[in-house]
Structures are given as structure tokens and as C-alpha cells.
Amino acid sequence: MTSSSPALNRIRVGSAPDSWGVWFPDDPRQVPWQRFLDEVADAGYEWIELGPYGYLPTDPAVLAAETRRRGLKVSAGTVFTSLHHGPAVWDRTWAHVSDIAALTRAMGAEHLVVIPSFWRDDKTGKVLEDSTLTAQQWRDLAAQTERLGREVRERYGLKIVVHPHADTHVDTEENVCRLLDATDPDLVSLCLDTGHYAYCGGDSVKLIETYGERIGYLHLKQVDPEILAEVVADEVPFGPAVARGVMCEPPAGVPALEPVLAAAQALDVELFAIVEQDMYPCPPDKPFPVAERTRRFLRSCGA
Structure with a gap:
């Protein structure tokens, strides 16, 4: 910590399997889960997310033992939803959510990151549905x-945090604010991903200052503005955009993380700030040095 960076004593820094190029429960191009756990601890992180369900052990006793012996704790699980389709998808959604919520709770975490479904395939770019929701779909999204x-709070004691994401319907400032304005603050908070929000044209500091009471969780990430301009101009889907390097190692990109962290600290609540360095696929030896440098950088910011 430098003298110019006051301690961010309410920010709990962690990382995630995503920072090791892990997007799927099982993929030969991804590092084994044991290596991820070893390296995330060696890089100086104390907190981790579960990542895609099935990548880390799903037996709570096994996972608890593996994390404990490395000095790691779990901050959240992640689920994928398509709730704008209304009550018809509830049963399918809950089948996906319940196992992940149970493991998240068993690991002592309190948050469930909720990622909306993509409107175009993140690999092929095939358009799956309209990129704009109808008024009824917005009502369904809010209600569901x-x-x-x-349900997650009553059954598992967890808080959901909705994650705005490129190529989903919850992406831009307009759409993020529309969802927040349409939902009960007691039930729905936000996982502000600084990289995805910048990717979609949003200002993270402004969002924190405007909707501070709704910010329940942070993902720390940056975008390369030059590559972003190219992928937007070429209408490149999110997956290939990541392969092009649109998400970059801090502090090389935007937004600057120091003011984001300062704004978050000013909320005067405990917040997780989980590093997510999107890079799928990537060589197995690439993630660790990036994670180590990023941890050093965040310490220089006071976190």
C-alpha cells in the first residue's frame, strides 16, 4: 500500500476460475481445478468464486477440505438464467439454481451471482433472439x-446479485437502471462488473454513486478501448472478442479501478471485489503471472 492510497478496509479482494481461463465445467483447454486452487492461493488471494458448477468439486466436504488447506474461502456461486421468458422457465431455472445454491451455502458464502442469458451465441455469433426485450419481457424479467x-433467500439464506453482461439484455446503463428501478431493493442487488459495464458503454463510478444501495458485489475487470472499438464496429460476439483480448490486464485498460474502489469504499458497506480476467481459451502458464501482478496492483490501490 502506498501513502497515496488509503486502505480500502471494506473491500474483500478475491479471484475466480474465470481468471484462469475457465468457462466450462469440463474442457481440455482449461487448467485442472487443483492447479487453479494452488495458483490462486499462491497469487495472494483469499477469496474465490465457484465458477461453472462442476469445475470445482461439488461435494461440500471435499471442496471445504481443499480450500481450507490452501487458506481459501468462497464468496459466491454463479447461475445462468433466462427469466425474461417468464414463469414457463421457472422449473428449469430452479433445477439449475438449487444445486449451486446448496453448495454455495454449504461453503459459507452469502451471494449468488445471476447472469442473464445471451441473446446471441457467445462462440458462433448466431442470433438466438431479439437483442431488445418487449415491455412484457421486461415485466417478466423483473417479476421472476x-x-x-x-426463493434463494428463504431456502438457502443467500442474496442474489444480478450481473450485467455483454450480449445479454442487462448490459447498458439504460437497461441496468431499468431493471433496478423495476425490482425490489430488498430482493435484487447488482453485481457490478466494471469490465462488462465499460464494454457496454457504462460508467461504473456514476452507477455506484447513483445506485449505491443496490451495489451488492463487484467484479473487477478492464477493457482495452482500442480492441473494444474494433469488436463493436465489427459486431463481434463476446466469446471471440475475449479471444481478441478485449478484456485486458489492469491497469492497462478502462475503467480506472482506483476511483471505482474509492467509490465502493465510500458506500461504507462490506463488499467483495472479485477479479475476473476473461481469457478463454488461454495457455495454462499465462494466468498465474497475470493474477499475481493484478493482486500487487490492487494492493497499491489500498485493497
């Missing part, structure tokens, strides 16, 4: 997200 928040 509130329902998810209520």
Missing part, C-alpha cells in the same frame, strides 16, 4: 428476478 431473490 424478484421471485428468484425471494
Whole structure:
């Protein structure tokens, strides 16, 4: 920590399998889970997310033993939803959510990161549905997200945090604010991913200052503005954009993380700030040095 960077004593820094190029439960191009756990601990992180369900051991006793002996704790699980399709998808959604929520709770975590479904395939670019929701779909999205928040809290004691994401319907400032304005603050909070929000044209500091009480969780990430301009101009889907390097190692990209962290600290609540360095696929030896440098950088910011 430098003298110019006050301690961010309410920010709990962690990382995630995503920072090791892990997007799927099982993929030969991904590092084994044991290596991820070893390296995330060696890089100086104390907190981790579960990543895609099935990548880390799903037996709570096994996972607890493996994390404990490396000095790691779990901050959140992640689920994928398509709640704008309304009550018809509830049963399928809950089948996906319940196992992950149970493991998340068993690991002592309190948050469930909720990622909306993509409107175009993140690998092929095939358009799966309209990129704009109808008024009825917005109503369904709000109502079903509130329902998810209520059910997850009542059954598992967890808080949901909705993650704005490129190539989903919850992406831009307009759409993020629309969802927040349409949902109960007691049931629905936000996982502000600084990289995805910048990717979609948003200002993270402004969002924190405007909707501070709704910010329940942070993902720390940066985008390369030059590559972003190219992928937007070429209408490149998110997956190939990541392969082009659109998400870059801090502090090389935007947004600057120091003011984001300062704004988050000013909220005067405990917040997780989980590093997510999107890079799928990537060589197995690439993630660790990046993670180590990023941890050093965040310490220089006071975190």
C-alpha cells in the first residue's frame, strides 16, 4: 500500500476460475481445478468464486477440505438464467439454481451471482433472439428476478446479485437502471462488473454513486478501448472478442479501478471485489503471472 492510497478496509479482494481461463465445467483447454486452487492461493488471494458448477468439486466436504488447506474461502456461486421468458422457465431455472445454491451455502458464502442469458451465441455469433426485450419481457424479467431473490433467500439464506453482461439484455446503463428501478431493493442487488459495464458503454463510478444501495458485489475487470472499438464496429460476439483480448490486464485498460474502489469504499458497506480476467481459451502458464501482478496492483490501490 502506498501513502497515496488509503486502505480500502471494506473491500474483500478475491479471484475466480474465470481468471484462469475457465468457462466450462469440463474442457481440455482449461487448467485442472487443483492447479487453479494452488495458483490462486499462491497469487495472494483469499477469496474465490465457484465458477461453472462442476469445475470445482461439488461435494461440500471435499471442496471445504481443499480450500481450507490452501487458506481459501468462497464468496459466491454463479447461475445462468433466462427469466425474461417468464414463469414457463421457472422449473428449469430452479433445477439449475438449487444445486449451486446448496453448495454455495454449504461453503459459507452469502451471494449468488445471476447472469442473464445471451441473446446471441457467445462462440458462433448466431442470433438466438431479439437483442431488445418487449415491455412484457421486461415485466417478466423483473417479476421472476424478484421471485428468484425471494426463493434463494428463504431456502438457502443467500442474496442474489444480478450481473450485467455483454450480449445479454442487462448490459447498458439504460437497461441496468431499468431493471433496478423495476425490482425490489430488498430482493435484487447488482453485481457490478466494471469490465462488462465499460464494454457496454457504462460508467461504473456514476452507477455506484447513483445506485449505491443496490451495489451488492463487484467484479473487477478492464477493457482495452482500442480492441473494444474494433469488436463493436465489427459486431463481434463476446466469446471471440475475449479471444481478441478485449478484456485486458489492469491497469492497462478502462475503467480506472482506483476511483471505482474509492467509490465502493465510500458506500461504507462490506463488499467483495472479485477479479475476473476473461481469457478463454488461454495457455495454462499465462494466468498465474497475470493474477499475481493484478493482486500487487490492487494492493497499491489500498485493497
